[in-house]
Amino acid sequence: MISRPPAASSESPTPGCLKKQKAASLVLYVALVLLALWVVRDFIAVVAWAGVIAIALWPLLRRVEGSRWFSGRTTLIAALLTLAIALLVVLPVGVGIAQALREARDLSDWFRTAQDNGIAMPGLIERLPFGAQQISTWWQTNLAAPLRESPAMKGLHSTTVMTLGRHVGERVAHSVMVFAFMLVALFVIFQAGPRLSGSILKGVRRGFGDDGARLVEHMAAAVRGTVSGLVVVGIGEGALLGIAYFVTGLPHAALLGLVTAIAAMLPFCAPITFGLAALWLFAQGSVAAAIGLAVFGSVVVFIAEHFVRPVLIGNSTRLPFLLVLFGILGGAETFGLLGLFIGPALMTVLMVLWTDLVQ
Known part of the structure; x- marks a missing residue:
């Protein structure tokens, strides 16, 4: 007598079973993604x-x-x-x-x-208006x-x-x-x-719809505008202060201008370079040149950091001045140098979500 194999069950999964399977798949996907990120965390x-x-x-x-x-x-x-x-x-x-x-x-x-x-x-040092005695005593004890x-x-x-x-x-x-x-x-x-950009947008549209793809495009524009603002302002500050270095007679003015341009690409780092240059001039006895360099550098940095850079970044991302400033400073404080670009991108997302909510 030949035994027949059992007939395949024709019963389809119940809705409750399908929900459990989807939930289990989601948990598995999230766990695998987190594991992959942990592996490549460095x-x-x-x-x-x-x-x-x-x-x-x-x-x-x-x-x-x-x-x-x-x-x-x-x-x-x-x-x-x-x-x-x-x-x-x-x-x-x-x-x-x-x-x-x-x-x-x-x-x-x-x-x-x-x-x-x-x-x-x-x-x-002996002619300083205040602190001359303390500085002189310390100098004689430690350096003289x-x-x-x-x-x-x-x-x-x-x-x-x-x-x-x-x-x-x-x-x-x-x-x-x-x-x-x-x-x-x-x-x-x-x-x-x-191919990469197309795949990313396609995946975002499938996962989050057209609104998600629009957010990604706005974030990319914010990053691009931030990079442009940082580089353009940095080069401008470096060029102007390089001219000031040459006028005040500092050695290696071109190299100092290049260093200042690189430092100026980071918010509020240019004062370190021209401040040290002014101190060097002061130590050499060029008091007027040191004061002039410090004042000129402060004016250039103030205008560039508070007006030019936020305007350049804000125009490309359509962000208000305050959000640009908060995005740059808050991003740098939270994520370090990388936060200079992440901060304005997140502020752009916030602005887009707010615009969609009030419209």
């Missing part, structure tokens, strides 16, 4: 930086792809753009290191002399005597210097590795080209 910031740069250069990428000379040469375009970004970072750093190496011998001779004879106190016997130098033991050097070396090596991985990620994003 590279999230790297990919985020690459994404910010790619968003800022996306219009340029599309324009180059549309030219007949580069049509269909996606890999070449990605390589050229990535190389350009690398050179924009490496060249200023290389120039600064080369200049520092040129000055290393003079600095070493000066330090050797200071160890043997101490550092003479500038005569300007040979630095080998100075209390200020006794704490700088060889082990302390070696530990500090090791920490600095580790940070430099880590920064170089992060930059290298960022360039690799940037090359992959550029190489993916329009």
Whole structure:
């Protein structure tokens, strides 16, 4: 007698069973996504930086792809753009290191002399309107005597210097590795080209509808406008203060202008550079030049940071001045340097949601 296999059940899953399956699938998807993010947690910031740069250069990428000379040469375009970004970072750093190496011998001779004879106190300190006595007493105790016997130098033991050097070396090596991985990620994003942007928008539309895709486009515009505002304002501040450095007679005015431009791309960092330059002029006895540089730099930075930069970013994102300022400062305080771009993007989302709510 031949046994027949049991007939397949024709019963369909109940609605309650389907809901449980969907809930279980959702939990599984969320768990897998969180696990994947945990695995690559050390590279999230790297990919985020690459994404910010790619968003800022996306219009340029599309324009180059549309030219007949580069049509269909996606890999070449990605390589050229990535190389350009690398050179924009490496060249200023290389120039600064080369200049520092040129000055290393003079600095070493000066330090050797200071160890043997101490550092003479500038005569300007005695003419200060206040605090002259306290500064003079501290200087005579710590710096006027040979630095080998100075209390200020006794704490700088060889082990302390070696530990500090090791920490600095580790940070430099880590920064170089992060930059290298960022360039690799940037090359992959550029190489993916329009396929990547199309896939992202398609996925967002499927998951969140047209409103979600619109939010993503507004966030991309906010990031692009923020990058443009930071770079344009930084270059402008660096150029104006570079001219001021040249007029006041500072050495290496062009290099100082380049350093100031890089610092000015970060909000409220330019005062550090021109402030140190003004202190150097003051120490050399050029009191009028130091005061003029400090006043001119303060005016330039005040106008650029409080008016020009928010207007440039606000016009591209249609954000009010206050939201732009809160986005830049709050984002930098919460997420660090990356928050300079995340903050305005989040403020843009907030503005879009508010507009949709009141309309």
